[in-house]
Amino acid sequence: MTIDTREPEAAPEPPPPSAKALRDRRVKRTWRKALRRDWQLYSLALVPLLFFLLFRYLPMLGNVIAFRRFVPGGSLFGETWVGLRYIKIFLDDPTFWQVFGNTFILGALTLLFCFPLPIVLALLLNEVRSRFFKQFVQTVSYLPHFLSLVIVAGMVLQLTSIEGTVNQVIGAFGGSPIAFMQGPQWFRTIYVSSEVWQTVGWGTILYLAALTTIDDQLYEAAKIDGANRWKQTWHITLPGIRPTMVTLLILNIGTFMAIGFEKILLLYNPLTYPTADVISTYLFRVGLVSNNFSYAAAIGLFESIIGLTLVLSANAISRRTVGTSLW
Amino acid sequence: MITDPTELAKRLEKPAVVRPTRVGDTRGHRIFRVVNVFLLLAIAAVTLYPFVNIVAQSFSDEQYIRTGRVNLVPRGFNLKTYEIIMSDPTFWNSYLNTVVYTVTATLISLVLTTTYAYVLSKHHLKGRGLLVGVAVFTMFFNGGLIPNYVLISELGMKNTLWAVVLPNAISVFNLLVMKAFFESLPKELEEAATVDGLNTYGVLFRIVLPLSKAVIATMVLFYAVANWNSWFSAFLYFDRADLFPVTVYLRNMVSGATTATSLGSADSDVGQVNSNIKAVTMVLTVLPILTVYPFIQRYFVSGVMLGAVKQ
Numbered sequence: 219m220t221i222d223t224r225e226p227e228a229a230p231e232p233p234p235p236s237a238k239a240l241r242d243r244r245v246k247r248t249w250r251k252a253l254r255r256d257w258q259l260y261s262l263a264l265v266p267l268l269f270f271l272l273f274r275y276l277p278m279l280g281n282v283i284a285f286r287r288f289v290p291g292g293s294l295f296g297e298t299w300v301g302l303r304y305i306k307i308f309l310d311d312p313t314f315w316q317v318f319g320n321t322f323i324l325g326a327l328t329l330l331f332c333f334p335l336p337i338v339l340a341l342l343l344n345e346v347r348s349r350f351f352k353q354f355v356q357t358v359s360y361l362p363h364f365l366s367l368v369i370v371a372g373m374v375l376q377l378t379s380i381e382g383t384v385n386q387v388i389g390a391f392g393g394s395p396i397a398f399m400q401g402p403q404w405f406r407t408i409y410v411s412s413e414v415w416q417t418v419g420w421g422t423i424l425y426l427a428a429l430t431t432i433d434d435q436l437y438e439a440a441k442i443d444g445a446n447r448w449k450q451t452w453h454i455t456l457p458g459i460r461p462t463m464v465t466l467l468i469l470n471i472g473t474f475m476a477i478g479f480e481k482i483l484l485l486y487n488p489l490t491y492p493t494a495d496v497i498s499t500y501l502f503r504v505g506l507v508s509n510n511f512s513y514a515a516a517i518g519l520f521e522s523i524i525g526l527t528l529v530l531s532a533n534a535i536s537r538r539t540v541g542t543s544l545w
Numbered sequence: 546m547i548t549d550p551t552e553l554a555k556r557l558e559k560p561a562v563v564r565p566t567r568v569g570d571t572r573g574h575r576i577f578r579v580v581n582v583f584l585l586l587a588i589a590a591v592t593l594y595p596f597v598n599i600v601a602q603s604f605s606d607e608q609y610i611r612t613g614r615v616n617l618v619p620r621g622f623n624l625k626t627y628e629i630i631m632s633d634p635t636f637w638n639s640y641l642n643t644v645v646y647t648v649t650a651t652l653i654s655l656v657l658t659t660t661y662a663y664v665l666s667k668h669h670l671k672g673r674g675l676l677v678g679v680a681v682f683t684m685f686f687n688g689g690l691i692p693n694y695v696l697i698s699e700l701g702m703k704n705t706l707w708a709v710v711l712p713n714a715i716s717v718f719n720l721l722v723m724k725a726f727f728e729s730l731p732k733e734l735e736e737a738a739t740v741d742g743l744n745t746y747g748v749l750f751r752i753v754l755p756l757s758k759a760v761i762a763t764m765v766l767f768y769a770v771a772n773w774n775s776w777f778s779a780f781l782y783f784d785r786a787d788l789f790p791v792t793v794y795l796r797n798m799v800s801g802a803t804t805a806t807s808l809g810s811a812d813s814d815v816g817q818v819n820s821n822i823k824a825v826t827m828v829l830t831v832l833p834i835l836t837v838y839p840f841i842q843r844y845f846v847s848g849v850m851l852g853a854v855k856q
Contacts, residue, residue: 252671258745259664263676266661266715270679273712277688277696294699339588345581357842358589361596364834364845366774368792372799372827373595376602376820381613383598415592427850447574472685480777484796498690505691506781518689526686545681 284516290509304516313500314517321496324482325474327410333470335414336421337463341451343422344429356426359419371484374412375399399485402492409485409494413478424462432458464542472529475521497521596835602824603627610820626825636826638787639794646779646790647772650710654768655761657715658723663749665720666727684717697782708782709775709790719767722848726760727753763848766841770834795826 253260279295284304286296308314339359346352362370377383378398385395398404436454445453479498486494497517505514529544537543597617602610606621614620630636664670665677688696693712702708730753738752754761776792783789789797 249671256667256670256745259667259670262660262745262749263664266657266664267676267679269657269711269714270683273693273696273714274683274687275679277692278686280688280692280695283692283695288695290698294695342581342585345578346585347578351582351585355585355589357839358592360842360846361838362592364770364774364838365831366776366792368774368776368796368799369827369831372795372823373599375799376599376823377595379820381611383594383616386613386616415595419592423846423849446571447577483777484799502690506694511691511695515689515691518691522686522689529685 281515281519281522283512284519286512288511288515290511296512300512304513305520307513308517308520313495314497316492317495317497317500320493321475321477321498323493324406324409324496325477327406328413328477329470329474331410331414332417332421333467335418337425337459339418340422340425340429340459341455343426344455356419356422359422361419362416363420365416367480367484370412370416371481374408374485378404378408399487400489402490402494405486405490405494409478409482412481412485421466424466425459428459428462429455460540461542464536464540465544468529468532468536468544471532472525474528475525599824599827602821603828605821605824607821610824626821627829630822630825630829635786636791636794636829639789639791640829642788643773643790643792646706646709647769649706650714650772651765651768653710654714654716654719655764658720658764658768659754659761660749661715662720662723663727663753665724668728680715680717680720694781703782704785704788709778712778713771713775716767716771719764723760723764726757730756759844760848763844766844767848770841773834791826791830795823795830798823798826 276294283296285299285301287298287300288296343352343355346355379385380395380397384398389395396404398408432455436458437450440450440454476498477496479496479502482494482496482499483502486499498521501514501517501521504510504517533543533545598615601617601619602615603626604619604622604624605615606623609615609620661676661680665673665680667673670676697703697708697712700707702711734752734756735748738748743751774792776790776796779788779790779793780796783793
């Protein structure tokens, strides 16, 4: 979540030595000099670089199987070219459009609740005067973040079971128990509330940090000018944390498509597929349960490209409009 | 920029905005403060409830859970299920697996992250921007599930420790946190050490690392908790139950019980017995984290800040 990875003094990258080096003596010599001087540093980077190439970039190339027929046990990059065949299949696949819609709805709901609520909680915490109380609430609200998704899913299933607490509350108000996990109409509510439960507290950290950097003198000045607390919050506090808000919004938009894959996988069942099944869980079943690797890779590639496009456009829009961007 | 996590934690504890004047508060604001306290207490209660509920269930007799009478306190208090689970060799085997995976993965992650972060912190290094870019790009684009699965299979890493340890060895977020820390160290120290004849490795091991205990501790915590909690790689790449970490053991138990209840079968006994056993397993799985949580929480917080507050 580093906000700015660009380094002011980093000059534009010289081309890699192999390409232009033969023609450009000067570049070649400086690279040689750099290598001679810093070879020990470069050597430290070798194993991590190998990690990135093998486990991050090779799978990106591996996506080529979306356009080739892949045979399990065969080559990593598939056997024969089939062009856009798999893309066409999923564009014609009604299940794909259903899971596409589910992904979009769950993503939008998550963004709608999980983005603003940490800001609200941070503002509320900021108004607390007792240091002990503030610390207590923070400690408690961070706790769910440290849980395994398996535990979270287990808790959700227990709480929403027929004899679970949620149904007891419903019973106390005279309602009849609801089989939450057997009907698709409840999945979105359950998913989003558990997501809020797990992420809101942790999400406040960066906002609380941003709040500490706001200059107290601004509040003093506003008070002298007659601003009440609400106006102080509106005109000083919120603008003060705006860069943090924008950064986190861009990051949230970037993960829009890759919505809670592991948690949905743990929570859903065939009865809730109509609302719970998202692109990533569908491709998991298509690819790894039904062994249709090429088709699943095509869906996955589509998903990643939408995700990348969303980050890039959110970043570009934000840079133009509010002047904050990730890079 | 603040670099020492403990200093950062201290700063965080300080009330964000100091407003000493209480006299001038309006009535509306006083009401707000009272409402605010109750609201925050309610949030804390809702957050804590699922934990309390699970612990209560784990000590309860299953017939009380079945009739929905266990909420905050155990009913029919007993340690029977704890005894059953703790005498189950399968459970202990998966617990031990989790420990082994966590320790191995954390060590490997730590070495890779530290070395790469150190290289990235050297601003004079030629090609540094490219090295940063190689890492950062993977935050926004990844190969996806299927190509990763195919790769791990082709490498013959299925059903081996490496499948859960290597593919996520470097977290780019952690890398950037560490890089920010190294950049904040005084350059003069390293220059002096170089003049005294230490080479790059010597500087890293004898000068930089001893100064970085705080950030290394943070990294150990980040990686250890992530590895302790992870389940998906093991679920994906292990076919043999004797390799499962405790999270997958628990997942299989949870999903088994779900199927029983979701089918709405009349003999829901199976599902109900499971809910007590499930609760015990959940408590035991989360126990190490809950035990260290009070001590590690502030380091986590300052670690996140370290990566984020960059000015």
